[in-house]
Amino acid sequence: MKLVYDMAYTKEIKGKKVPNEEKIFSIYERHTDIIVKGSRDVKFGHKVDLISGRSNLIMHCNVVRGNPSDSKLFAPALDSIIEDYGIIPRDCATDGGYASLANQAHAIDKGVVNIVFNKIVGSLQNISSSKNMETRLKKWRSGAEAIISNIKRGFNLARCTWKGWRNFVSKVLWSVIAYNIRVMTAHVVKLV
Secondary structure, three states, rough: OHHHHHHHHHHHHOOOOHHHHHHOOOOOOOOEEEEEOOOOEEEEEOEEEEEEOOOOOOEEEEEOOOOOOOHHHHHHHHHHHHHHHHOOOOEEEHHHHHHHHHHHHHHHHHHHOEEEEEEEEOOOEEEOOOOHHHHHHHHHHHEEEEEEHHHHOEEEEEOOOOHHHHHHHHHHHHHHHHHHHHHHHHHHHHHH
């Protein structure tokens, strides 16, 4: 309650702006961050950065503190995939928030051949071996929204009731593991 009082006093009495890092967005879950995505409504919670592959398995999951721009998450995620799996992805298709010349250059430096961003910004151009490949990667990226929706709705990630930061992260990771088990089970059933 003292923190809430201090925030209100700073803003209302002193007339100063309280930085987001010093604000409390939930008195029940103090780790809650404010998430602003473009001009859309403000959300409370945490960003979850996911990477999936051709198999639809989630290959990388990172629960992020604060509200960093998606473009800052691209290079560490790509580096993590290369380090964890020991392979360089040939193709990369991402949401428009990851689009930047620096991210494109990073992917090229790592050896990625086809790099397609969902939305193009400024002088950035998609790099692909053919127009057909670019179209296929854009369609695959659209299909990745189904993976996100599946995890949020099928494994109850739209709202987490597990208390505390560590438990929040655990809930996200357990949901990703459960999703991956379901995807692998579906592949095994097809083979039988």
